[in-house]
Amino acid sequence: MKEFIQKQFEKNHLQSVKLLSILREIQAEFHFISKDAIEILANLLKIERTQIISVVEFYHFLSLEFRGKYEIFLSDSITDHMLDKQSLANYFAKKLGVKLGQLRGDGLVSLDNTACTGMCDQGPAGLINGYAITQLSKPRIDEIVSLIEQQVPVEDWSKEIFKVADNICKTDLLLTEEISQGSALQNTFKQGLTETLAEINLSGLRGRGGAGFNTAMKWQFCSQEKETARYVVCNADEGEPGTFKDRVLLNQYAHQVFEGMTLCAAIIGAKAGFLYLRAEYLHLYSKLEAILANRRDNNLLGKNILKQGVDFDIEIRLGAGAYICGEESALIESLEGKAGIPRNRPPYPVVEGYLNKPTVVNNVETFLAAAKIALIGGQAFANLGTKQSTGTKILSISGDCEHRGIYEYPFGTTINTILNNCGAKDVLGIQIGGPSGTFISNQEFDRVIGFEDLATGGSFIIFNQQRNILDSVRNFTDFFVDESCGFCTPCRVGTSLLKKQLDKIVDGHGSAGDIVALEEICQLVKNYSHCGLGQTAANPILTTLQRYPEVYQKQLKAISYEPGFDLNASLAPARKLANRDDAGAYLAQVED
Amino acid sequence: MSETITIDGKEIPFKAGQTIIEAATAAGVYIPHLCHKPGYKPHGSCKLCTVNVNGRRCSACTFPAATGQAILNKTQELEDNRRKITQMLFVEGNHFCPSCEKTGNCQLQGVAYYLAMKDNHFPHFFANRELDASHPDLLIDHNRCIFCNLCVRASQEKDGKNVFAISGRGINKRLIINSKTGLLKDSDIEVNDCAVQVCPTGAILEKRKGYSTPIGQRIYDTQQIDQVSLTQETVYE
Amino acid sequence: MSDKIRVATTSLAGCFGCHMSFLDIDERLLKLAELVEFDRSPITDIEHCSDCDIGLIEGGVCNAENVHVLREFRKNCKILVAVGACSINGGLPAMRNHIPLEECLNEAYIKGIGVENPQIPNDPELPLLLDKVYPIHEIVKVDYYLPGCPPSADVFWTFLTDLIEGREPSLPYELVHYD
Ligand SMILES: Cc1cc2nc3c(=O)[nH]c(=O)nc-3n(C[C@H](O)[C@H](O)[C@H](O)COP(=O)(O)O)c2cc1C
Ligand code: SF4
Ligand code: SF4
Numbered sequence A: 001m002k003e004f005i006q007k008q009f010e011k012n013h014l015q016s017v018k019l020l021s022i023l024r025e026i027q028a029e030f031h032f033i034s035k036d037a038i039e040i041l042a043n044l045l046k047i048e049r050t051q052i053i054s055v056v057e058f059y060h061f062l063s064l065e066f067r068g069k070y071e072i073f074l075s076d077s078i079t080d081h082m083l084d085k086q087s088l089a090n091y092f093a094k095k096l097g098v099k100l101g102q103l104r105g106d107g108l109v110s111l112d113n114t115a116c117t118g119m120c121d122q123g124p125a126g127l128i129n130g131y132a133i134t135q136l137s138k139p140r141i142d143e144i145v146s147l148i149e150q151q152v153p154v155e156d157w158s159k160e161i162f163k164v165a166d167n168i169c170k171t172d173l174l175l176t177e178e179i180s181q182g183s184a185l186q187n188t189f190k191q192g193l194t195e196t197l198a199e200i201n202l203s204g205l206r207g208r209g210g211a212g213f214n215t216a217m218k219w220q221f222c223s224q225e226k227e228t229a230r231y232v233v234c235n236a237d238e239g240e241p242g243t244f245k246d247r248v249l250l251n252q253y254a255h256q257v258f259e260g261m262t263l264c265a266a267i268i269g270a271k272a273g274f275l276y277l278r279a280e281y282l283h284l285y286s287k288l289e290a291i292l293a294n295r296r297d298n299n300l301l302g303k304n305i306l307k308q309g310v311d312f313d314i315e316i317r318l319g320a321g322a323y324i325c326g327e328e329s330a331l332i333e334s335l336e337g338k339a340g341i342p343r344n345r346p347p348y349p350v351v352e353g354y355l356n357k358p359t360v361v362n363n364v365e366t367f368l369a370a371a372k373i374a375l376i377g378g379q380a381f382a383n384l385g386t387k388q389s390t391g392t393k394i395l396s397i398s399g400d401c402e403h404r405g406i407y408e409y410p411f412g413t414t415i416n417t418i419l420n421n422c423g424a425k426d427v428l429g430i431q432i433g434g435p436s437g438t439f440i441s442n443q444e445f446d447r448v449i450g451f452e453d454l455a456t457g458g459s460f461i462i463f464n465q466q467r468n469i470l471d472s473v474r475n476f477t478d479f480f481v482d483e484s485c486g487f488c489t490p491c492r493v494g495t496s497l498l499k500k501q502l503d504k505i506v507d508g509h510g511s512a513g514d515i516v517a518l519e520e521i522c523q524l525v526k527n528y529s530h531c532g533l534g535q536t537a538a539n540p541i542l543t544t545l546q547r548y549p550e551v552y553q554k555q556l557k558a559i560s561y562e563p564g565f566d567l568n569a570s571l572a573p574a575r576k577l578a579n580r581d582d583a584g585a586y587l588a589q590v591e592d
Numbered sequence B: 001m002s003e004t005i006t007i008d009g010k011e012i013p014f015k016a017g018q019t020i021i022e023a024a025t026a027a028g029v030y031i032p033h034l035c036h037k038p039g040y041k042p043h044g045s046c047k048l049c050t051v052n053v054n055g056r057r058c059s060a061c062t063f064p065a066a067t068g069q070a071i072l073n074k075t076q077e078l079e080d081n082r083r084k085i086t087q088m089l090f091v092e093g094n095h096f097c098p099s100c101e102k103t104g105n106c107q108l109q110g111v112a113y114y115l116a117m118k119d120n121h122f123p124h125f126f127a128n129r130e131l132d133a134s135h136p137d138l139l140i141d142h143n144r145c146i147f148c149n150l151c152v153r154a155s156q157e158k159d160g161k162n163v164f165a166i167s168g169r170g171i172n173k174r175l176i177i178n179s180k181t182g183l184l185k186d187s188d189i190e191v192n193d194c195a196v197q198v199c200p201t202g203a204i205l206e207k208r209k210g211y212s213t214p215i216g217q218r219i220y221d222t223q224q225i226d227q228v229s230l231t232q233e234t235v236y237e
Numbered sequence C: 001m002s003d004k005i006r007v008a009t010t011s012l013a014g015c016f017g018c019h020m021s022f023l024d025i026d027e028r029l030l031k032l033a034e035l036v037e038f039d040r041s042p043i044t045d046i047e048h049c050s051d052c053d054i055g056l057i058e059g060g061v062c063n064a065e066n067v068h069v070l071r072e073f074r075k076n077c078k079i080l081v082a083v084g085a086c087s088i089n090g091g092l093p094a095m096r097n098h099i100p101l102e103e104c105l106n107e108a109y110i111k112g113i114g115v116e117n118p119q120i121p122n123d124p125e126l127p128l129l130l131d132k133v134y135p136i137h138e139i140v141k142v143d144y145y146l147p148g149c150p151p152s153a154d155v156f157w158t159f160l161t162d163l164i165e166g167r168e169p170s171l172p173y174e175l176v177h178y179d
């Protein structure tokens, strides 16, 4: 083990900022991070062992305990459940002879849930030793189980098992054709850096990651900082359940995304950039590395790019399973090899980002659009969309419809149009922008996609009339409990309280005051949390409570109060131990 | 001419680089807090110090004071919600005050008293947390840790050590100790370290020191935490 | 019926400390007796609660019987008050909550030092233990809380006189403590 770690350490240039990368390698090799590994690493990197432990314990795909030679994770997105995930999970567990969440006795295989893996258009999905699997079915599970039992190394499994489709269903300005390699950069240098920034400004481009901050303004702020060591970061953490467009962009349009990053670097004066790729997209890693190498060969990256005196290179850093690392300051912490805990603001990343240097963080799609704008000019882009939301938006459509996949629309498109295009019938409502977004009912389908109406990072999950809203609200609330980083009190404790209170109501233990109590916790979590995760964690409840109060009301009992837990079940251990079955050994949930 | 902010209508001067809570404390205005301590790097995790700055909620312990800020601090809404946040801390851990040696001198209690908290309001987690009594002179009762990070900062910033860290994520957060065994006895900690003294709750305790002050003479028996804080904490280290 | 205020009190998983502290209001008891009348309480022989104005509950809920008593109080008392640390957060009895019940019972009745005739009691007359000790507000709706271990005599006095005189009860700073 020592040699292995030494080798990783050298490969990663002895840097503690590379801690996460090194830990990923150790986990992949040994399937856990042992105490010894921690001691060796602490000595080599000259950091405290506690720093290593806190990183391991923070990320979902790192573990202090052995996880087996085959580590299987099943995507737990609501879209997976809509595709019958639960019964497949049970089947998988039975076939493997392991309980969900556990390591099998012989140490060969473990099976657990993980948050949405970004395959909602082709679920039920999962990960095996970090590599994405899609469209799980019983025959596919049988095949996988037999490969595992025969201990065939994952590298030797059929490529079919790891096939990921792009499912591009509708293209517009950005997706119809990828720009030709280098053309946007050439144009940038030809027309001048300031002029290109002016074009981006004219385009009105706003961030596609969700918050919608003006991109030109962000770049300008960063370029005006006194500190000259600056960074460009592309946020490919894509953790919002129901979003998968960045995966497709990186699979088919990576050149253009890297080109966008490079012209940003030229404009703001950055020498180094990162693509922060979510762990779930490990399957894209070597392809992206090859594209970067190709760009270096073509003088589109590296020293003296296109002989214009600009030096810039891009490094890919993988995450390790944490939705919060999509939040830009948590992402930066993660890039620095730490747990992804959002920073205090101010200072903002454009002032103090990576290694406390000015840093631009943008979404994959934002860089893609920026490259296009540099080529075709700001006006051509601004001609599309609406006044406040120019250009197009790429949506990830999943759930109850005929054609799940990627759709590009000019902003301002109505929900009705989108539903028609994707073949959605009998629709109950749509989760727009993922769990942190909004649930809209079928009374609102004339609303439009755009920052002025329905803002979205791209997640678009359709529910038909057969679905129960409360199932998705529960799934989303559980998601936030699992993904809260735990830094601040309102989110750390509040998300768990939300879950308890929601479960109480949905499980039928709620009574008159319980909805008010639920709303009270919602407001606390929303208004007092430290970052966007906590501030939106109550949205699934708040947006459905507002639209379907009767659905919640129906769950309530007419009595004035009921315990939030199963009272009779809490007598069960004692009943068993005392071996009693008389009437006094049972309790009614409420007084009769 | 020095610049000013207003807190609940009162004009307060501040120096460039000061946070809102620093300016407030210097001017004798108490803002409830737990993870903040003068002279320590701002952290901003407990959210008790939340104030309303020109209509936006901000953590007073991390947010820089700036000219033109009209700040609300002692409003009914803020105090009610601070109480609920305190209640969250009480149900998250296991705070059985009668059996805690810190009782009467505990800042978590002090803040709760100040906010007139009479019950814990929420369902209790009854978390399964451990007690580390391995050290001859110290003990750490994880049941009472509120993850304020002060011991972590004290050890790093004041003691020049690195005895503590906060690990885990979400509701599974936990305080970890920097030693090969993970036990306090094998760490570099010493009784007189700032990290020992700084704990606002009864999580880190000196052994054989408990209940030494008679009831009635303990810190928060006689004084409210705002007074205690303003007399002790205006002096910056 | 007299127009005196009817008060019932009980101790669930508590130590009667709160009751003792209540009695510490000393000579004020006489004044109180002019205003209130006790229903079910350790200080009367009444076995079951009838309609009351105020119910004072000491202790948390650790077994099936506690649940029944607590429900009887809730049903009959207009105002239900959680008195003392144990009723508010389970208190010291709740320190067993992180130990599985099986381990607790094994320790007490099977493996413990000095146990003769090891057997977990199974007489139907005995109430079964709940898996955890619960604060009373997690079982029934509670109207007021009097913190303290125990709440001081002054807390009882202030609270009851406030209520009796029709004021919204409020405890001054000195009276709020958790120990
Ligand atoms: C909890 C949370 C998760 C986020 N996840 C992502 C993400 O996966 N991808 C992304 O681009 N932005 C994400 N964001 C938004 C980023 O913080 C940031 O605003 C964005 O990357 C900026 O890029 P843009 O201006 O191009 O949108 C997230 C924000 C929060 C609060
Ligand atoms: S809101 Fe949640 S995710 Fe954000 S800092 Fe607080 S605990 Fe962490
Ligand atoms: S042990 Fe004390 S000082 Fe350290 S984080 Fe916990 S509560 Fe804060």
Ligand code: FES
Pocket: B032, B033, B034, B035, B036, B043, B044, B045, B046, B047, B048, B049, B050, B059, B060, B061, B062
């Ligand atoms: S004191 Fe400001 S967040 Fe804790």
